[in-house]
Amino acid sequence: AIRMTQSPSSFSASTGDRVTITCRASQDIRNSLAWYQQKPGKAPEFLIFAASTLQSGVPSRFSGSGSGTDFTLTISSLQSEDFATYYCQQYYSYPVTFGQGTKVEIK
């Protein structure tokens, strides 16, 4: 199975900050990567697919980049509603696998 590793596992940031989360795959997954946001007690929300394509309705402050093994999720200006846990997920091969998550907390 392809292992997905996110960094950092958690960090604190302030509203308005530019934040970047990194996801690394244990092997080349081309651009077969998705990002999700999850708030406590809620189902995940689909943010990005194909590494950089924003899902319809997702604010443009979210962006994704990368290919191969290294990927990033960037939030250009953190808003209060963005404090959550973020997961990357590869769909290049079965089994589908997720990163362990990155929790973005309020500083």
Place this chain on the structure above:
Amino acid sequence: EVQVVESGGGLVQPGGSLRLSCVVSGFTFSDHYMDWLRQAPGEGLEWLGRSRNKANSYTTEYAASVKGRFTISRDDSKNSLYLQMNSLKAEDTAVYFCARVQLKLGPPVAYGMDVWGQGTTVTVSS
């Protein structure tokens, strides 16, 4: 409105069985791949398996952790997806989610999961 609703969770003893259901509305269920995922308390997301659509012969895929114990099935006439869980263990305790797979048609390309249910809680304990 596109909606996915899971049900069937509850308390079950180790070694027992449980069947989860997922009913969808607002989209053509038969066109879509559907996934089951879970999230143990305080943990991350774990993909359990996939049901492909009729056009792809309803074939399934499973995670190694549940293969042979869990079975995914669907009934397109009822817009429903199912997860039969047997030989349950304490480590199967989790919130179980049903999710629609975003699919590019033509040669099918399955992207991520774009619509999720609210989840149903399964607790395996004596």
